[in-house]
Structure formats: C-alpha cells, structure tokens
Amino acid sequence: MNERPELTRNQTLVLSKLEGQEGPLSAYQLLDLLRDDGFRAPLQVYRALDKLMRAGLVHRLESLNAFVACSGHAHAHAGDVTAFAICDQCGQVIELSDRLVSERLDEWVSKTGFKPTGAVLEFRGACAACQARAA
C-alpha cells in the first residue's frame, strides 16, 4: 500500500532519531540531536519531516508541536483516522486506529452537514504503566 519511498540521507537521519525514541520529539530537539550529523538549520529538519509525514512514516502531534515515528503495524491506517493517546507522565504515545470508530466519528460529524477531510484526535492522560506506578 504505502511502499517505503527512497529516503535521502537527511530523511533517514531524522527518521532514525524518531524511531530510537520512546516519545515524541520537537523539530528543534531533532535539530540538536542531529548537529553532529551536519544539521545546521531548522529547515533541514522540517523538510525531512514534511516528506516523512507525507509518506506516512511520521506523525505530527498538534497538541505538543512535536513529531513521532509511526508505530502502525504493517502500516494499518489506510484511510482510517489515527488517534493518539499521549501519556502526560512518561511521554509515551500509543497509536490507535480502528475502522469502525473512524466510520462512527465520520457519521457523527457529517450529521451537521460538515464534510471532514482530516482529523486531529489526541487524548491526554496516563498510560497503563504510569497508573500502576502511581497506585
């Protein structure tokens, strides 16, 4: 479905930093992590992120102004909305995708006459591990 396109050096570097990370990273955090690899300006990061997002390999978290590597198994979300559960304690992000939920949400919103083309669905709270830790 979403064949991994050829990635350039910069794109590969950005993606690998995101993949080697539990939680999301901001563009400027990425920049700092990539200084040793020759990155000098924000635009180098943003351009790579842009490509990676269009390829579906990276997601942007609007409520954090940060980016995370896609964790969808075999790249599940084809057309379905993707939701994110962001733990405010440990920063971990869980990616959720479900055909049925997508359809129900679409239906709900469409009732108003609105025709959605995209959605931002981000839940904030505590992941299972952090709840256990707090108990």
Next chain:
Amino acid sequence: MNERPELTRNQTLVLSKLEGQEGPLSAYQLLDLLRDDGFRAPLQVYRALDKLMRAGLVHRLESLNAFVACSGHAHAHAGDVTAFAICDQCGQVIELSDRLVSERLDEWVSKTGFKPTGAVLEFRGACAACQARAA
C-alpha cells in the same frame, strides 16, 4: 454549573472580540484588534485567554494555534468531550458535544489501559455552506 465568573476589563475585551467574530483568532490577531483599547503586549492577551479558557468561555484550537469563543448552548459540555469541525474554506468553526460519543471514545481509548483526562478532537474539512458554494 459553570457560573460566569467576574471578568476583568482585559478579559471582557478579549472575550468580546472573540464573540464578535465568525471564526477563530490567534493571540496576536487579538492583540492587534485590542491596540486601541490599550493592549501593548502578548501577555495581556494570553493571560486573559488563560482565564477565559479555564472558565470554559473560550476554546483553543490546537491545529490552528488560535482561539474561539465557546458556542455551547447553555454551556452544555460538562464533562463531555467537545469536538470542533473547522472549515478550511471559510474558517467557521462548529462545536460538537455528545454524551454518547464521549462515552464510546473513552471506552475505545481505555481498552488499551490508557486513562484519558482530556482530548483534542478537531476535524478539518468543508462546512455545508462551502460545499454548496463549490457545487
């Protein structure tokens, strides 16, 4: 439920600008609109917005970095999640709130063990009027 607290002059000014507007406004747009009323610095806007958001009178749209006056009738959303349908053509924002949808979403997310305390739900697309106009 959410009795309107006493609002100060600055808070009243910010709220009235938002209420007299079809779509959302950024903090800096608000600042510009309020120069004649003596506003000089972003912080004056942000502080007022902060209070207004905590009072539930204003919402922040994460995907736009902008703010909109609450349009909930009689202040419906007490505990329920609020979703926003943002028209990318005309900028109008529709506020959606539904007990059943809230519960279903909560259920869905909770299945992973995640315990949500808040949510950002923003749909992008075209409102009914703009679809008609495009047809």
Next chain:
DNA sequence: CGCAGTTGTGTTATTCTATTACGTATGCCA
C-alpha cells in the same frame, strides 16, 4: 548531447507563537 523540470540541499533572515522575569497595584481577610 543539450536542456528543462523536479527534488533535495544549505544558509540567512524573518515571522509567528508563547513564556519568563520583574515590578506594581488592588482587594480580601486574619
């Protein structure tokens, strides 16, 4: 081959968004 079109790059500067820090004023209540 020569050349246009596309994509990626590097650099600088600028814009837009949000917060920190510091000082002041005001009302409330012990």
Next chain:
DNA sequence: TGGCATACGTAATAGAATAACACAACTGCG
C-alpha cells in the same frame, strides 16, 4: 496592619515555522 491571592504593565527571551535565494543531482526528452 500585614500577608496572600489575583490582576496588570513592560521588556526580554524562548520556541516553532516559514520565506527567499542559490546551488547540486537526477530524470526524461528532443
């Protein structure tokens, strides 16, 4: 009166994203 909470004004700074310009590499094509 003194302490506390809330709001205010201003300046400086941090953080996020884009605009503008120039160059390199690759592709497809006449």
